[in-house]
Amino acid sequence: DIVxxxxxxxAVSLGQRATISCxxxxxxxxxxxxxxxxxxxxxxxxxxxxxxxxxxxxxxIPARFSGSGSGTDFTLTINPVQADDIATYYCQQSxxxxxxxxxxxxxxxx
Amino acid sequence: QVQLTESGPGLVHPSETLSLxxxxxxxxxxxxxxxxxxxxxxxxxxxxGRMRYNGDTSYNSALKSRLSISRDTSKNQVFLKxxxxxxxxxxxxxxxRVLPGATGGYFDxxxxxxxxxxxx
Numbered sequence: 234d235i236v237x238x239x240x241x242x243x244a245v246s247l248g249q250r251a252t253i254s255c256x257x258x259x260x261x262x263x264x265x266x267x268x269x270x271x272x273x274x275x276x277x278x279x280x281x282x283x284x285x286x287x288x289x290x291x292x293x294i295p296a297r298f299s300g301s302g303s304g305t306d307f308t309l310t311i312n313p314v315q316a317d318d319i320a321t322y323y324c325q326q327s328x329x330x331x332x333x334x335x336x337x338x339x340x341x342x343x
Numbered sequence: 344q345v346q347l348t349e350s351g352p353g354l355v356h357p358s359e360t361l362s363l364x365x366x367x368x369x370x371x372x373x374x375x376x377x378x379x380x381x382x383x384x385x386x387x388x389x390x391x392g393r394m395r396y397n398g399d400t401s402y403n404s405a406l407k408s409r410l411s412i413s414r415d416t417s418k419n420q421v422f423l424k425x426x427x428x429x430x431x432x433x434x435x436x437x438x439x440r441v442l443p444g445a446t447g448g449y450f451d452x453x454x455x456x457x458x459x460x461x462x463x
Contacts (some may be wrong), residue, residue, distance in 0.1 A: 234403075270449040272388075279437055280388065281451040286446065323388055326440075327448020331403050332378075340386040341365065 237324050237335035244343040253338045255324035256307045263315040268328040269307045271300055274337075275320045283322075283335055284309060314340070345369035347377070347438050354429050354460050361453060365421040365438030372396065372414055376441045377421045378450065379412065383434040391436075394421050396443050407441035435459070452458045 245251040261268045268285035272280040283301035287307055289311040299310045299316075299329040311318050319342060324335040351363035365377060372394070377390040392402035394412050402410050411424045421438060435458050439450040 266446045268446070269446055279456050280439075280450070281453075282449060282451050285449040285451075291451065325388075326447070330401055331390045332448055333365070333390060334380075336387045 234331055235261065235329055236324050237331050237333055239322075239324060239335035239338045241336070242339045242341055245314050246343045247316060248313045250310060251314050251340055252309075252311040253320070253322050253340070255302075255307045255309070255335050257307075257326060257328075259328075260304045261326040261328035262303050263328065265343060267301065267303045267307070268326055269300075270308045270325045270327065272323045272325065273318075273320045274323065280323060284337045311340075316342075345440070345452045346361070347440060347456040348453060349436060349438055349454045350457060351436075351457050351459065354462065355432075356428055356463055357461055359391070359428055360426045361432070363436055363438075363457060363459075365423070365425040365454060366417045367421070367438075370440065372416045372419060372421065374449075376443055377414070378439050378441060379421075379423050380439055381434050382430075382437070383431065383457075386434070391423070393441070394452050396459060430459045430461050431459045434458065 238256045265308040269287045271284040288300045321337045321339045323337045346368045347368045369425050374396045378393040394414050398414050409426050414421045435456040437456045439453040
C-alpha cells in the first residue's frame with residue numbers, strides 16, 4: 234500500500250499563510266496527472282473535498298486554498314488563513330488501490 | 344442534487360455483524376463508484392472497500408476476510424456487511440462517491456456518516 238505521511242499539527246496565526254505537506258512512499262503521478270487530493274474535516278462533520286489532482290480547486294472552495302506538487306511531494310496552501318479554516322486536513326491518493334489517506338494535519342491557531 | 348445517506352444500527356455487540364445501507368440520489372450507481380470509509384473516534388480516515396460502477400468490488404486487505412459490499416441499483420442502495428465486530432471497529436462510517444476513470448479517484452460527495460459503537 235502507498236503510505237502518505239503528514240505532520241500531525243501546524244500552528245498558524247490568522248491572516249498568515251499555512252503550508253501543509255504530504256509525502257507519498259512512492260510516486261502517485263501518472264503521465265501529467267498527479268493523483269493526490271485534499272480534504273478538510275471539521276469536528277462532527279464529514280470530510281469535504283478541497284483540491285483534486287494536486288492543484289484543481291473543487292467546486293465552491295475559496296481561492297485562498299491552493300495545491301501543488303508532483304511525484305511524491307505535495308503541498309496544500311491556505312493564504313490567508315481565516316478562523317473558519319481551523320480543521321484537520323487529509324491528503325488521499327488514487328494512484329493505486331487501496332486509495333489511502335494520510336493521518337491528517339490539524340491546523341491550530343498560534 | 345447529489346446525496347448519500349448512511350443508515351444502520353448505532354450499537355452492535357462484539358462478535359456480531361454490522362449491516363449498513365447507503366442510499367443515494369441525484370446520480371446513478373452505474374455511473375459512479377461508491378466507497379465505504381470509516382473513522383475511529385478521534386482518528387483518521389480508513390478506506391474500507393468499494394462498489395464500482397460496473398458491479399465489481401474490492402476491499403482493504405486488512406478487512407477483506409470480514410467485509411462484503413453489495414448493491415441494489417433499482418433501489419439506489421449500496422450495502423456493507425462486516426462480521427466479527429470488535430471494540431476497535433467503533434467509529435463513524437461514511438459512504439462516498441467517486442467518478443470512475445484512471446485520472447479520478449477523488450471523493451466529491453460524502454454522506455453525513457453513521458456512528459457505530461461496538462459494546463456489550
